[in-house]
Amino acid sequence: MRILRTSRIPGTSSTQRRHLIGALLAALALPLSAVAAGPAQAAAPAKPHPRAAGTTYYVDAEAGDDARSGKNQAAAWKSLARASQLTLGPGDRLLFKAGQRWKGRLDVQGAGTAGSPAFVGSYGSGAKPLIEGAGTTDVAVKLNNVHDFTLDGLEVTNWSDSTTPRSGVNLFAKDAGKLSDITLRNLNIHDVDGPGGSTVSSAGLLVSIRGNTTPTYFDNLVLEKNEVSKIRSYGIITWSTWSRRNGMTSLYPVETGIPDSEVVTWTPSTNVKIRDNYVHDVTAGGITPMHTRGAVVEGNRVHKAATGRLNTKGGNVGIWWQGNDDLLVQRNEVSGSGFNGPGTDGHGFDADADNNHSVVQYNYSHDNDGGFFITVSFKGAPTKDTVVRYNLSKDDGFEVFSLSTETSGTAIYNNTIYASGRVVTVHPPYTGAGDYPLGKIVHIYNNADGIDIRNNIFYNRTTAGYDTANNTVYDSNLYWGTDTPVAPSGDINAIKADPKLVSVGTDPAGYKLQADSPARGRGATVTQDVKDYFGNAVPATAPDRGFHQFTGAPLRPVVTTSYATLGNSHPYRMVDGNTSTAWSSVSSGVAFPGTIDVDFRQPTSVGTVTLHTAFATGQGIKQLDVQTWNGSAWVTQVAGQQLAWSGNTSTVEERTITLPQRVTTERLRLTVRDAHLQWGNFALYEIRAA
Numbered sequence: 001m002r003i004l005r006t007s008r009i010p011g012t013s014s015t016q017r018r019h020l021i022g023a024l025l026a027a028l029a030l031p032l033s034a035v036a037a038g039p040a041q042a043a044a045p046a047k048p049h050p051r052a053a054g055t056t057y058y059v060d061a062e063a064g065d066d067a068r069s070g071k072n073q074a075a076a077w078k079s080l081a082r083a084s085q086l087t088l089g090p091g092d093r094l095l096f097k098a099g100q101r102w103k104g105r106l107d108v109q110g111a112g113t114a115g116s117p118a119f120v121g122s123y124g125s126g127a128k129p130l131i132e133g134a135g136t137t138d139v140a141v142k143l144n145n146v147h148d149f150t151l152d153g154l155e156v157t158n159w160s161d162s163t164t165p166r167s168g169v170n171l172f173a174k175d176a177g178k179l180s181d182i183t184l185r186n187l188n189i190h191d192v193d194g195p196g197g198s199t200v201s202s203a204g205l206l207v208s209i210r211g212n213t214t215p216t217y218f219d220n221l222v223l224e225k226n227e228v229s230k231i232r233s234y235g236i237i238t239w240s241t242w243s244r245r246n247g248m249t250s251l252y253p254v255e256t257g258i259p260d261s262e263v264v265t266w267t268p269s270t271n272v273k274i275r276d277n278y279v280h281d282v283t284a285g286g287i288t289p290m291h292t293r294g295a296v297v298e299g300n301r302v303h304k305a306a307t308g309r310l311n312t313k314g315g316n317v318g319i320w321w322q323g324n325d326d327l328l329v330q331r332n333e334v335s336g337s338g339f340n341g342p343g344t345d346g347h348g349f350d351a352d353a354d355n356n357h358s359v360v361q362y363n364y365s366h367d368n369d370g371g372f373f374i375t376v377s378f379k380g381a382p383t384k385d386t387v388v389r390y391n392l393s394k395d396d397g398f399e400v401f402s403l404s405t406e407t408s409g410t411a412i413y414n415n416t417i418y419a420s421g422r423v424v425t426v427h428p429p430y431t432g433a434g435d436y437p438l439g440k441i442v443h444i445y446n447n448a449d450g451i452d453i454r455n456n457i458f459y460n461r462t463t464a465g466y467d468t469a470n471n472t473v474y475d476s477n478l479y480w481g482t483d484t485p486v487a488p489s490g491d492i493n494a495i496k497a498d499p500k501l502v503s504v505g506t507d508p509a510g511y512k513l514q515a516d517s518p519a520r521g522r523g524a525t526v527t528q529d530v531k532d533y534f535g536n537a538v539p540a541t542a543p544d545r546g547f548h549q550f551t552g553a554p555l556r557p558v559v560t561t562s563y564a565t566l567g568n569s570h571p572y573r574m575v576d577g578n579t580s581t582a583w584s585s586v587s588s589g590v591a592f593p594g595t596i597d598v599d600f601r602q603p604t605s606v607g608t609v610t611l612h613t614a615f616a617t618g619q620g621i622k623q624l625d626v627q628t629w630n631g632s633a634w635v636t637q638v639a640g641q642q643l644a645w646s647g648n649t650s651t652v653e654e655r656t657i658t659l660p661q662r663v664t665t666e667r668l669r670l671t672v673r674d675a676h677l678q679w680g681n682f683a684l685y686e687i688r689a690a
Helices: 016-027 080-084 571-575
Strands: 056-059 093-097 101-103 106-110 118-123 130-132 139-144 149-152 155-158 167-174 178-185 188-192 203-210 217-224 227-231 234-240 242-244 273-275 278-282 287-289 296-298 301-303 319-321 328-330 333-335 347-351 359-361 364-366 371-375 387-389 392-394 399-403 411-413 416-419 424-426 434-436 440-444 452-454 457-460 473-475 478-480 558-561 594-613 621-629 634-642 653-675 686-689
Touching (some): 106 149, 130 139, 188 203, 234 278, 571 686
Parallel strands (some): 093 118, 101 130, 155 188, 203 234, 217 273, 278 301, 328 359, 333 364, 371 399, 457 478
Antiparallel strands (some): 558 594, 594 686, 621 653
16 A cells, blocks of 8 residues: 555446347256357347346356256256356356355356346355355456355455465456446455555455446445455456546555556445455455545454555555545554554554545544544545544554644544553564654654644553644543643643543443543533434533443532542532532631632533522621633632521521523533631532523
8 A cells, every 4th residue: 555654646238138048048958159150140049038036057166067957956067167057047156065165266256136146156055155266366256247246154365375365255347338236245355465555456355346437336245244354466446447536546456466547437336335354364455445425434444454565665454445425434453463563554543545524433443553544645635524423442553643744624523532651562573673662642754734633542651642733623622641631732622630430441341431521521512413422412512522422320510629528528519400409518617718619511501690698697608700611711700799597497598699691611610718616617508600
C-alpha cells in the first residue's frame, strides 16, 4: 500500500441459446468446444425456452468419471477440467462432493436470473470440498462475468512457496456491463502464496474488474461468512479499472500490469456488502474495498494484517479503502496489525485516497501496532468528510489517530480511547526495527485540515500528546490516566477527571460508564441521528462523552462544598430530590464566605434557585451570591441576596432567588456570605434550579 506521509498514486454472460447447447452436450458427455466452430443457427432452435428449475451437476474426485452425464451422484464427473467446461444457466447447480479434494483450477462461467440464481457448492456430509491450486495457476477458482450467482461452502488453497502473485478465489468481470446479485459465502480460503507484501493483484478473495469499452460494475455483491487466512498479500480486496477521477488515473500498474490507458471513468460497484468474515494472518490489508458507492463493511473480524511480510519495507492496514463514496464501516473488530516503523501504517482502519463521506462507527480496534485510525491521500485526489464515531480503541500503538496529507473535514467524536503505554517492538529484518512507545494520541501531518475532535474519552496513561495544527478544534473531551493528564489547551470544555469506567482492560463492556461518571450528560451537541456502540439511543443534546450512552439510573447533579460536613450529612442530600434529608456544616469554625457548587453534569436552563431549610431561623442561610459557569469563568447573577426565614421548627421552608435573566449553564455556585449559627452550624435540605 502506501506510506504514511506521501502515498503513492496509484457483452454480458452467455445467452439462453448457449445454455441449451451446453445442456445437450453435457448429456452426450461432450465438451462445448467440440462444436464451437459449427454454425450457431444449426446448433439451437430459433426460440429457446428458458429453464425453470435448472439442472444439478455433481463432481466426485474419487468415484467420478468425466465420460458420464454428471447429472446425478452415480453419474458424477471427476475432474475440475470437466466441471470448467460447464456454462451455468438459471437454477443450475454445480456441486462438489464433501470431504474430497481436487488439484488445479476451476473456471466458472454462466449466470442465473433474478429469483433463479446459478449455484456452485457442495453435496454430502463432511469437510468442505477442497480445491488446491498448488501454485500451478494464478487463481484456484475463477468466476468469469457471472451474475445472479452464488458460490458457497468450498475450501480453496493456492500455495507453492512462490513469490508470483496468486489468488484463491477471483470474481472477475471485463466489459460486461452491470452484473447483479452475486454472493460468495462460507468459503475457507487459506495458504495462498505470492509476493509477501502489498500487491493488489494477489489476494485470498480478489474481486477485480478490467476493460475500458463497456462500463462494468457489480450491483448487490455480497461477500459474507468467509474465513481468509495465511495469505501472502491481501485478504479480501475489490478494485476496478473503471476508477479514473480527480487525481486517480492509474491502478497500481507495477502490481497489476494494467496500463494507465485502460483506467477509465469512475464507475463504482453499488450495494456491496462485505460482512461477517474472519480474515487473519495476511501480509497486506485484511479487507480493502475500492471503487464502490454505498458499500457496507460490517461485522468482520480482522487479526494480524500486515504481518509475516517478505518485503521488509512498507506497511498496510487492517481495513482500508480507496476511491469510494458513502462507505459505511461498522461493527468490525480489528487487532494485531503489523507495523514496520514510522511511516508504515499498521493501523486498524484507514480512509485512504479519493474517498468521500466515509463513516467509521461501532468498531473495536485493539493492539494494532501502528494505531487506530489514519486518513491520508495525495494532491489531486483528496479524501473528504470522514466521520469516526462511537468506536473503542484499546492499546493501539504509536499514533492512535494519524491525520495526514490532502484530507479535510474529518470529524472524530464520541470515541473511547484507552492507552496503557504499550511499547511496540519491530524486529529485524524490518527496516524500522526498534522499540516504539506511544508517540501521539493525535498526530497531524502536512495540510490535513477541518479536523473536529469532540466528546471523546481519552484514558491516556502516557505523556503522548495531541497536535493542534491547522486550526484543529478540540471541544468537550475528557482526559484522564495520569495524575496530571495531558490535554490540548484549546479544549475549553475539557474535563480532567476519572471517567469511572466499569472495568478497564477487559472487553468493550468494561469501558462503559458507571452511574456516577463525570462524562455523563457533558458532551457537546453534535448533529446526528445515531446510537452508541451498544445500540442505545443518543439524545439530541447533552450526550454522554465517549462511546457509551448511559441508560441506567437518571443523571443527578453532584454537589461539592468548601465547608466541612457534619457527620454523615453528605452534600448529595442537597440535590437528592428529598426535602426531608439535610446537609449540615460542622458545628465549629464556620467562616464566611464559603461555596456550595452544584454540577448539573449537563447544560441546564436556570431562571430561579430555590433553597429548602427546616429550623430556618436557627440554621438557615441569611445572605448569599448566585453565580453560573460560562465554560471558562464564574459569572455573578445575583449579589448579596438577603433571605428572611419565618420559624425555627421542623417545618421545611423555601425561599426563591430569581435571576435577572434565564441562563443555560452546567454549574451553579452559591457563595454563602452569612447564616444563622444558633448551634454553631448552618444547614440546607434541598437546592432546586428551574
